[in-house]
Amino acid sequence: MKNYFAYIRVSTVKQGEGVSLEAQKEAITAFAARHNLTITNWFEEKETAAKQGRPIFNQMIKALRKREADGLIVHKLDRLTRNLTEYARIGELIDEGMIVHTAIDSLDVQSRGGRLTAEIQAVIAADYVRNLREETIKGLNGRLKQGFYPFRAPIGYIDNGKGQYKTFDPVRAPLVRHAFELYASGNFSLRVLLAEMQRLGLQSRNGKTLTLTGLDTMLANPFYCGVIHIKRTGKTFQGGHEKLISPALFKRVQEIKSNRCRPKVTKHNHLYRGLFRCAFCNGAMVPELQRGHCYYRCRTPQCLTKCVREDGLSGALFKCLQPFELSDEQIRRAGEIVGKWAASEPDQDGQKASQLELVKLVERKDRLTDALLDRLIEKPEYERRMRRLALEEAQLRDSMANKVTPAKKAERFRRMCERLKSLQTSRELANRMEERQLLEIATANRLIEGQKVMLEPRKWVLETHRAVGVLCGAPASDTERTLSKLFEIADKEGSGLLEASN
Missing domain, CATH: 3.40.50.1390 (Resolvase, N-terminal catalytic domain)
Structure with a gap:
């Protein structure tokens, strides 16, 4: 047998x-x-x-x-x-x-x-x-073009079955958003952020401890800002699911990730680390802890700038911004004028401009595809550019969905004025992170020359202070010109300002 x-x-x-x-x-x-x-x-x-x-x-x-x-x-x-x-x-x-x-x-x-x-x-x-396999891929591409993600949901989202968009995980979604916000602050390395998220209880999809690789993958996934990228094929699609973070925040995180060599945090997490430079050699002012005090030193040999204590930098911040504080009466009068302007201003030009930008974006994608077919660019470069255009499209659609109406512009102006209302009080009541944010959003060209601290107020500080003065005593013709210039600045610098002030 x-x-x-x-x-x-x-x-x-x-x-x-x-x-x-x-x-x-x-x-x-x-x-x-x-x-x-x-x-x-x-x-x-x-x-x-x-x-x-x-x-x-x-x-x-x-x-x-x-x-x-x-x-x-x-x-x-x-x-x-x-x-x-x-x-x-x-x-x-x-x-x-x-x-x-x-x-x-x-x-x-x-x-x-x-x-x-x-x-x-x-x-x-x-x-x-x-x-x-071909029919399966065809079906998957069809679902992806409709905005569905026919694969397992990433951390922070949950699966709802076929033909349904992914929805927020009520437990993990807030933690994932918080992870993006912390990393975007520039004060966390991946390892430090991992330790913080583990402390807060963020786990992997399988309920296991989050790993460094898992965190890195999560921060690089555009799904959270509404863009679906298929790594295996290099294709990018606009997702129909609800965004967990804004495209602007995702872009900020990618910019920080691309410059990992710069340390994001020190042992003592000094308050003004990385914000000041030497006026003589343009070298970074490096913080050191000596005898219970933090000193910022220029490490360039023979440089005239030696060191400045941290509390001296805090005093210089107040001295720089104090002249631009606004009174309650100034804010009230300016607010009334801007409110009347917002109520009477038509809101059509902005929407038309956004629609035109969207059409131009689609045309750019078509030209990019033609360039690939004509073999003018290689496929890796094509995929890289398409990912960038998809992110731009997500930002544009997000902007259109959250259209900045005259009323929203007026609200932004009000918040900018509130920031200038009492900078001294803001500095005294702020915690360390808020004080650092105040320095970043309100000042520029931060230099130390010998023992002298030199700061310049940012453009929004100068223009908001000037605009309030104009609005409180200018004729109607000047008021319209003033508002136009002010809101141009608000559009450029106001978004980051509002995020820091909320």
Whole structure:
């Protein structure tokens, strides 16, 4: 009596929980009994045969090459393999004299006709897989173009089944948003941020501890700002799911990630680290903790600037901004004028301009595709530019969805005035992070010359202070010109200002 191996397979674990494996086993057992064959070993696998590298299959082939059995029995040939590479390995064993039986159709692969039939079946099986793959990809692309993400939801979102958009995970979504905001502040390295998010309880999708690689992948995923990027194909789509963060915040995070060599945090997390430079050599003023006080030193040898204490920098900040404080009466009068302007101002030009920008963006994408087809650019460069354009489109659509109306511009102006209302009070009440943000948003050209601290107020500070003065005593013609200039500045610097002030 000859000894045989038996191989049974299903494509998924779910199929294996049904009757498929048992049915195959029964058919093979009956075939062996009818032909007086002994089955010495069963090889059971729950893997697709479309791809190479099945571990159980490879283990069986290795044993057959060692002649541990006289032959092999399978339910049908497509249970054994669905790709031509692995069928070729079976063909080599057949050429060496190994016997292969199929329990259902009793195919005789030792005969010329049976071998030809088996090879035709192998080609048909491979073509079936290829066609199935193409149809699957076509279906996935169709869903992606509709804004659906037909894959597992990233951290912070939950799956809702087929034909449904991903929605926020009520537990993880706030933590993911917080992670982006912390990293965008520039005060956290990836490792420090990882420790902070682990402390706050952010876990992976499987409920396990978040890893450094997982955090890095999360921060690089544009899905959170409404853009779907398929890494394997390089294609980018506009998602229909709700954005967790703004495209501007995602862009800021990518800019920081691309400059990882710069340290984001120090051992003591000094307040003004990275914000001041030496006026003589333009070198960075490096913080040091000495005898309970923080000093900022220029490390350039023989430089005239030596060191300045941190509390001296805080005093210079107040001295720089104090002249631009606004009174309650000034803010009230200016607010009334701007409110009247907002109520009477038509809001059509901005929407038309956004629509025109969107059309131009689509035209740029079309020209980029034409350039790829004409082989003017390589595919990696094409994919990189398309990702950038997709992000720009997401920002533009986000801007259109949250259109800056005259009323919103007036609100932005009010917040800018509130910031200037009492800078001294803001500085005294602010925590360390808020004081650093105040220095960043309100000052520029921060230099230290010897013992002298030099700061310049930013343009929005100067223009807001000037505009309030004009609005409180100017004729109507000057008022309109003043507002136009002020809101131009608000559009450029106001977004970051509002984020810091909220």
